Amino acid sequence: MSKPLISVRGLTKKFGDFTAVDGIDFDVAKGESFGLLGPNGAGKSTTMRILAATSTRTSGTVEILDKDPELFGPLVRAHLGVVPQQDNLDNELTVSENLFIYGRYFGLSKKFIKNKIEELLEFAQLEEKRDVKVEALSGGMKRRLTIARGLVSEPDILLLDEPTTGLDPQARHILWDRLFRLKEQGVTLVLTTHFMDEAEQLCDRLVVMDKGAIMAEGSPAGLIKQYSSKEVLEVRFGSDRNKEVAPQLATMCERMETLPDRLLMYTEDGEALLEKITHAGMHATTSLVRRSSLEDVFLRLTGRTLIE
Amino acid sequence: MNTGIDVPQIQRFGALYIASARLRSMSKWRTIIAAVDIGNPLFYLIAVGIGIGVLVEQGSGTSGTSGIKYIAFIAPALLANTAITGIMDETVFPTIEGFKWRKLFFAQNATPITGRQIALGVYLAALCRAIFSVSVYYLLLLAFNVVDFGVSVLIIPIAILGGAAFGAVILYFAAKIEKDDQFFNILGRLILMPMFLFSGTFFPLTSMPIYLQPIGWVSPLWHATELGREAAFDYGIGNTLVLIHLVVLLTLVVVGLNLSMRQFERRLAK
Known part of the structure; x- marks a missing residue:
């Protein structure tokens, strides 16, 4: 494998007492589309400003095209x-x-x-x-x-910080299409996002960030495989009943997350699980079977949803 | 990689790229700028030359104004003040806009251009505006017979130097502004207005009580005005004072500009 275009080791950035980025490591290879996924305040934008050779770091090393962006700002930014x-x-x-x-x-x-x-x-x-x-x-x-x-x-490298935040769905899809073309042309993309669908669409590989640290790294499919089940059954029993039935339901699936409005049940076969629940005499007001997404990975890793 | 990018060349000329972009933005306002730069002198020349000037000369003749018409006495001050306000407009607004309102400086700094070059570019473009404003003013002074064409042309570079001194310092403060809500009030009413009134603009500084004179001493307007009067007519302040005024103004330019460039660089790197 050729040398990475971007190499980050132990990168830390503090603003006074607050640690925005807390010792992160990653590499980005040539032609790769690399994402930083995380909620607002995870340290993504701070990391991007350091990669953009405009912001200084507190500690750690960063090399972009073999140069330290802090020492060779204009030279690095030219690329x-x-x-x-x-x-x-x-x-x-x-x-x-x-x-x-x-x-x-x-x-x-x-x-x-x-x-x-x-x-x-x-x-x-x-x-x-x-x-x-x-x-x-x-x-x-x-x-x-x-x-x-x-x-x-x-x-050589295009850095995109939250490229589609604030856009309507149609505008987002046009933008994704444009970015996908760049990717096909071999432009190295580094992007931050808090939209899991965006990360799934555009990234070959990504890191999940929370509170300045990297929680996991891999391809979207790989991360889902590693941290979640194949399918998810979302059930609602009404806000009061959700808590009541939760303990019983938890025994029926591999893993369960209790959100304020619904229960997420992780399983290999959502339809079969739903049938099992109904058999047990519990009738969900609404139910939905879907594939696992990066949202589920994030929930598993941090116990929180991406957009709060 | 684009082979057309010559980083050493950008390191030499980056400030000029920024200045030229600033001039392009300014040119979008050319009608307003021209109206202000022609209208303002006209108002002064009419109000002061015909109105106040007549009154002053009726009262004390020209004994308090080195033996020349009142309007000619204050002309170098008006010229320097024009340079100051012109440079202020083109440094303060673009700087707050660049850091806060539209964050243009962050876009510029994402290229090989450095914060120091952005500061210098904004400053150079503001100087261009001052050169334009002051030249227009000088032509009107000629047209109104306030000055004779000749050595008096020196009041143009002198006024610009006064503006440059003020601009270099105000650029630094504009780059420090995090909250802009009261800044313009303070700048306009508590800094510019007193400076305009107490810098020997309308009467010699020495005719004020000694405890008020320091306002003039620290004011670029006063130093530029004194130099301008020496160039425009037989004012007689002597070579030593001429040198002191020049040194003060040049020092403000050098120190102010260095502080500004450092502040731009720091703020962009946060």
């Missing part, structure tokens, strides 16, 4: 494309002006940028908006423009 959590486009300028000035920050020639803009507008599906001021764009368009801006320098 990165960054899509921050909040769009920080220049609202007063037009779509194409935003791409143009950003390209100039990389010292790229005007000719190169002009050609690149055409390609990026097509990629971001913003050809018709090229001369429109950014403030007039929808949230999804701004997001696509921010991603296009991050690609203007043809980066």
Whole structure:
């Protein structure tokens, strides 16, 4: 295996007494799509700012393309494309002006940028908006423009912090499609998300983070296999009854999680389990059999749901 | 990897890339900037030249104003003040916007551009604005016959130096602002206004009681005004004072700019 593009060992970042990132290790290989999954406040964005060679670390080592980002900030950043959590486009300028000035920050020639803009507008599906001021764009368009801006320098690594947070489902799907194309082109992606479906769609490999630490690492399918059962039966008996029946139900499955509004029963065969429950004389008000997801992995690892 | 990225070149010219982006943003406001930069001098030249000036000259002739018309006496101060307010507009707003409102600086810093270059770029673009504002003002002074074309042209660079000194310092404070709610009130009413009134702008600083004079001594406006008067007419402050005024202003530029660049770098690296 070739040397990883990103190598992180014992990375720690403290803000005063608060430890935002607590000694994490991971590698990202070339062409890989790597995710940091965790709830808000898990330390994902802080980690991303350090990977982006803009924020300093308290301890540990970080190597990006064999260089310490803290010592060689400009050199490292020349290879990165960054899509921050909040769009920080220049609202007063037009779509194409935003791409143009950003390209100039990389010292790229005007000719190169002009050609690149055409390609990026097509990629971001913003050809018709090229001369429109950014403030007039929808949230999804701004997001696509921010991603296009991050690609203007043809980066080796694209860092995306919560790429689809705040977007409606349709805008998210368009964005996923665009990111999937980048992945197919071999761009190395590093992204943070607190959406398990996003992580499952886009990541080859991911780490689950909570309270600044890494709880688990693997491929989405591998993590689900390792930390959860094949299927999940979700049952509701009404908020008061849930607690009453919980002890009895717990004996009927491999593992059970009691949430405020429902019970999650982990099993290899959800339908069979539901039948068993009904046989035992318990009638759920609603029931749902589904495949295990990363949400279940997170619940198993931390005892909490991803979005609270 | 894009082979067109030349990091050493960005390290040399990064501040200019930022300045040129700032100028592009400013150009979106060109109508308003032009209206302000032409309108403001006109108001002053009419109100002070025709109104207050006549009153002053009726009262004491030109004995208190080095023997020249009142409007000509205060012209170097008005010019320096124009540089100061112009530079302030183009440093304070973009800086708070860059760190807080729209976080543009964080976008710029995600490229090979450094925090120090962003600070310098914002400052250079603000200087361009001051050069424009002050030049327009000077042309109006010529048109209104307040100054004669000649050595008086020196009041342009002097005014810009005064603005540069103030701007370098205010850039640092703007970069320190975490909460902006009261900042503009304090800046406008408690710093700019007293500086404008007590820097020997409308009357010689020495005609004020000694305990008020220190306001002028620490004010870039006063130093620039004194230098401007020396350049514009026979003011007679002597070479030593000229040197002192120059040194004070240049020191403020160097110290202010260094503090600003360091503050930009630190805040972006948090």
